[in-house]
Structures are given as C-alpha cells and as structure tokens.
Amino acid sequence: MTxxxxxxxxxxxxxxxxxxxxxxxxxxxxxxxEVYALSSQMQRCSISIPSNITEVTSKGTDKHFLQYLETTLGSASEWENQLIILFEIRYITEETFKHL
Structure with a gap:
C-alpha cells in the first residue's frame, strides 16, 4: 500500500x-x-498525536482519512486537558502552560 x-x-x-x-x-x-499517573498519561497522549498523523497518511479512503484526523484531534484535546490539570495543580508554570 502506498x-x-x-x-x-x-x-x-x-x-x-x-x-x-x-x-x-x-x-x-x-x-x-507521578511516573505511572500524570507523567505516563501526558506522554501517551502526546505520542498518539504524531502516531495518528503517521497512520492517517496510509489510509486509502477519505472516510478513513477523516476518521483518523478526528482521533488525532481527540488526542490533542486530551493533551490540552493534561496541561490544564498540570497548571492547576502547579506542576507547570503559567509560562510553560502557555508555551505548550
């Protein structure tokens, strides 16, 4: 498959x-x-974003392409949620929060 x-x-x-x-x-x-909690969760959701992009490039139909883009958007939303939590519990600064 190309x-x-x-x-x-x-x-x-x-x-x-x-x-x-x-x-x-x-x-x-x-x-x-936090190794098995927030750290792990943040790492996993960040990895899934480019992984989904990689996978979507091999899909043969527009339907599959759009489905994987929606999954990628979900992972990006999860990443954003993790950042909000990290900021709220003061694991990251406001500067880091805005940067990420």
Missing part, C-alpha cells in the same frame, strides 16, 4: 514530534509519584 502523504514532510507531524519532546522534557521534572 502512503497518501509522506508524513515526515508534513509540518503538522514535525510540530507534533516537538510536542512529544516537550512532554518528555516536562514530565522529567515531576515528582516520582
């Missing part, structure tokens, strides 16, 4: 890889008690 797009050339994919890097960099600073 991919519809080369995901490695997509700006959105590159931006999403940056999100993953930021997630790991940020979660390294969390308390050890």
């Amino acid at each position: 991919a519809r797009h080369n995901y490695g050339k997509l700006t959105i994919w590159k931006d999403d890889i940056s999100i993953v890097k930021e997630a790991y960099s940020t979660t390294k600073k969390f308390p050890k008690s």
Whole structure:
C-alpha cells in the first residue's frame, strides 16, 4: 500500500514530534509519584498525536482519512486537558502552560 502523504514532510507531524519532546522534557521534572499517573498519561497522549498523523497518511479512503484526523484531534484535546490539570495543580508554570 502506498502512503497518501509522506508524513515526515508534513509540518503538522514535525510540530507534533516537538510536542512529544516537550512532554518528555516536562514530565522529567515531576515528582516520582507521578511516573505511572500524570507523567505516563501526558506522554501517551502526546505520542498518539504524531502516531495518528503517521497512520492517517496510509489510509486509502477519505472516510478513513477523516476518521483518523478526528482521533488525532481527540488526542490533542486530551493533551490540552493534561496541561490544564498540570497548571492547576502547579506542576507547570503559567509560562510553560502557555508555551505548550
């Protein structure tokens, strides 16, 4: 099967890889008690964003393409929710919150 797009050339994919890097960099600073909670959740939802973009580029129909984009949007919303929680419980500063 031929991919519809080369995901490695997509700006959105590159931006999403940056999100993953930021997630790991940020979660390294969390308390050890969060390793299996917020840290893990934030890492997993950040990884799913570029992973879904990668997967969507191989879908053969517009219906599948749109379905995976909706899944990607859901992961991005989850990422945003994690950031709100992290800011509210003061694991990240307002500056970091706005940056991410």
